[in-house]
Amino acid sequence: MSVVGFDVGNLQAVISVARNRGIDVICNEVSNRATPSLVSFGVKQRFIGEAAKTQEVSNFKNTASNLKRLAGRSFADPEIQEIEKNLTPVELAEADGMAGVKVNYLGEQQTFSNVQLIAMYLSKLKETTASEINIPVSDCVITVPGWFTEIQRRAVLSAAEIAGLNCLRLVNDLTAASLGYGITKLDLPEDKPRNVVFVDIGHSDYSVNVVSFLKGQLTVRGAAYDLHFGGRDFDKVIMDKLAEEFKEKFKIDVYSNKKAILRLRVAAERCKRVLSANPQAAVNIESIMDDRDVSTIVNRSDFEEWAEGLFGRTADTIQKALENAGLKVEDIDAVEMVGGTTRIPAIKTTISKILNKEISTTLNQDEAVSRGAALQCAMLSPVFKVRDFRVNDICSYPIKLSWAPTPEEEDTEIVVFDNNNNMPSTKILTFHRSEPFTMEANYVNPAELPRGINPWIGQYTIKGIDQPSEIKVKVRLNIHGILSVESAYTVEEKEIEEEFTNKDGEKETKKTKKLVKKADLSVVSQTTALSKALMDQYAEKESQMASNDRLIFATEAAKNSLEEYGYEMRDKVEGSYGPYIDPSIKDKFCSDLNAVVDWIYDEGDDQPKSVYIEKLEALKKVGSPVVERYREAEERPRAERALRATLQRLTEEAMSSDDKYSHIPPQDKQDIVDRCDRARRWLDEQLGKQEKVPKHDTPIVLSRDMAQEESAVVAFATPILNKPKPAPKPAEDTPMEEGEKKEQPAENPEEKKEDMDID
Known part of the structure; x- marks a missing residue:
């Protein structure tokens, strides 16, 4: 059973698996420990991850990025229209009421929703994992930002289901990192908690968690987020300055060309990474636009001056997290940082000053979240035993339930899960109704939500009420951070006799009134979840696309095999294979090889897989015997030497006067010598x-004939040469001389012990 943690970031994803009594980060098909979060569409197939990265610039109009920022969004969302449109080269569009992309795929314009895009990417991560661990992948834990709302979390869960993944938990990024930190600490206190601030600055957002650790548990005390502060914002600062310099120096307007913008963004990101470890970075972009090459040098001091406004924003989010946690700076014991952007030296310095603490380096900045997710998956999986460690996560946004007023009730709403409420959590609400009624769930403070997110969560109608009743409604915030009305039922007060023992020790009975369940009621829910029909449609579409990708991959592999065989055989037939091919067919075979190579680059460029296989098999009918004869000529001398050496060794052992073989009858030894001679004669005759x-x-x-003969001779000689020596005959008793005492056998202490009486 798989135990996998997927840290799905906006720029890249990291995959961890629990195995070999530990957590391993696995590599993708090009041996990278992180996979780019990109999905690209082509004329014949899709390219995902590393394959999409290689054509990000050349196929930018059909390459979807920033997948996490699209999750759960509508196309009309101001975040999509004002920000993501400018940061995503592909054309954004509406798809089934959601934000998605419009691309040219299989030669026609198609749109895909954000749920479909995330499902495609998760399918790739699943495939990469299965290839590494050699078992099917199903159970997993997927990370999401703590600021994700219900609709965004449902989008990721739906995508996981389409990808064929069983997501055991959607875990908040920093909660996963906190788990990885805490479970390895053997010195956690038992009484006074250790308070640690976790800072995560990724590609597109900034999160802060304040976590209290006690032995065997962690509790998230408070959190805060900045949704527009991340690596891509620092990239934009560099891009703007470089574009300004190139306009003045080279007279080109980079922002007037989409491909040039993308090339500049790639260069700016690389520049930022170099500056994190070096005082300056060279920027060289070939053919950025109008066949112009540009270059410059960026100093770290200049970059820090350009981004001064961004650095200043770090304090607000930390202060808000501390306020939500009810703690002050002096209450903090340590600071841990994760996320690629935290490598910027000025970020570390700024946060260290704000919290008046040195930055700890316990966690791997890129992999800590993924490792924590895999640990969480192992804790939820029945196949792994993990040290007990309790994770107390919190609800990021308070949720309320509201309903229509009744003459008997003045209240029409209740905050059912308040800010910092534990997650998962269950509440039971009591209503008095005589007919069906409806509740509506909304976030309490719409202004605190990510901009453009609808505060509406769901509507729940309780049916089956036909008389005045007391009703219990069970509301749950589940392990994923998603609200549900799990059940509703009527109760009635009954008088029950209970037996008890009085102070004199006598048994008595008394009557008490208790509420007991009477009947279940039906709950009809309307939520932000995708309909079953749409989910089925998406799953079928993903299956079709995946099948097509596999077919294209297999076809390309067959084509490449044919091309490789054509080139290789053509060169070798003219070289080392030349003596081993019949001269009467050599010219024809070389001509056929040349024809195939030419055909591949002409009409054979786009053919079915079966055509490539058929042509390869036809060539191999001629070529394989040639290869076999060449290999035999190479192997035959080695096989001959091995056989002759074995015959020499066995003959010498059979004729040896060594005491080791003195017990073997001479005739048996002669049989070995004769068998070796017979093998030599056979070999000489055949050669x-x-x-x-x-x-x-x-x-x-x-060569295999010689190997078989060698095995036969060894099988004949070995039993004879390994025949054990006979046991020596026992010595005969001799008469004792006068006065000589017969030696008594030594007493066996074990036998004596067995004869002893034991009380």
Whole structure:
């Protein structure tokens, strides 16, 4: 069973698996420990991850990025229209009421929703994982930002289901990192908690968690977020300055060309990474636009001056997290940082000053979240035993339930899960109704939500009420951070007799009134979840696209095999294979090889897989015997030497006067010598015949024939040479001389012990 943690970031994803009594980060098909979060569409197939990265610039109009920022959004969302449109080269569009992309795929314009895009990417991560661990992947834990709302979390869960993944938990990024930190600490206190601030600055957002640790548990005390502060914002600062410099220096307007913008963004990101470890970075972009090459040098001091406004924003989010946690700076014991952007030296310095603490380096900045997710998956999986460690996560936004007023009730709403409420959590609400009624769930403070997110969560109608009743409604905030009305039922007060023992020790009974469940009621829910029909449609579409990708991959592999065989055989037939092919067919075979190579680059460029396989098999009918004859000519001398060495060794052992073989009858030894002589004569005879056979004819004797003869001789000689020596005869008793005492056998202490009486 798989135990996998997926840290799905806006720029890249990291995959961890629990195995070999630990957590391993696995590599993708090009041996990178992180996979780019990109999905690209082509004329024949999709390219995902590393394959999409290689054509990000050349196929930018059909390459979707920033997948996490699209999750759960509508196309009309101001975040999409004002920000993501400018940061995503692909054309954004509406797809089934959601934000998505419009691309040219399989030769036609198609739109895909954000749920479909995330499902495609998760399918790739699943495939990468399965390839590494060699078992099917199903159970997993997926990370999401703590600021994700219900609709965004449902989008990721739906995508996981389409990808064929069983998501055991959606875990908040920093909660996963906190778990990885805490479970390895053996010195956690038992009474006074250790308070740690976790800072995560990724590609597109900034999160802060304040976490209290006690032995065997962690509790998230408070959190705060900045949704527009991340690596891509620092990239934009560099881009703007470089574009300004290039306009003045080279007279080109980079922002007037989409491909040039993308090339500049890639260069700016690389520049930022270099500046994190070096005082300056060279920027060189070939053919950025109008066939112009540009170059410059960026100093770290200049970059820090350009981004001064961004650095100043770090304090607000930390202060808000501390306020939500009810703690002050002096209450903090340590600071841990994760996320690629935290490598910027000025970020570390700024946060260290704000919290008046040195930055700890316990966690791997890129992999800590993924490792924590895999640990969480192992804790939820029945196949792994993990040290007990309790994770107390919190609800990021308070949720209320509201309903229509009744004459008997003045209240029409209740905050059912307040800010910092534990997650998962269950509440039971009591209503008095005589007919069906409806509740509506909303976030309490719409202004605190990510901009453009609808505060509406769901509507729940309680049915089956036909008389005045007391009703219990069970509301749950589940492990994913998603609200549900799990059940509703009527109760009635009954008088029950209970038996108890009085102070005199006598048994008595008394009557008490208790509420007991009477009948279940039906709950009809309307939520932000995708309809079953749409989910089925998406799953079928993903299956079709995946099948097509596999077919194209197999076809390309068959085409490449044919091309490789054509080039390789053509060169070798003219070289080392030349003596081993019949001269009467050599020219024809070379001509066929040349024809295939030319055909591949002409009409053979786009053919079915079966055509490539058929042509390869036809060539191999001629080529395989040639290869086999060449290999035999190479192997035959080695096989001959091995056989002769074995015959020499066995003959010498059979004729040896060594005491080791003195017990073996002479006739048996002679049989070994005769068998070895017979093998030598066979070998000499076969090799003599082989010398008369042309190299391009079928060999008389094969290397495997010699190996078989060697095995036969060894099988014959070994039992004889390994025959054990007979046991020595016992010495006969001799008469004792007068006065000589017969030696008594030594007493066996074990036997004596067995004869002893034991009380």
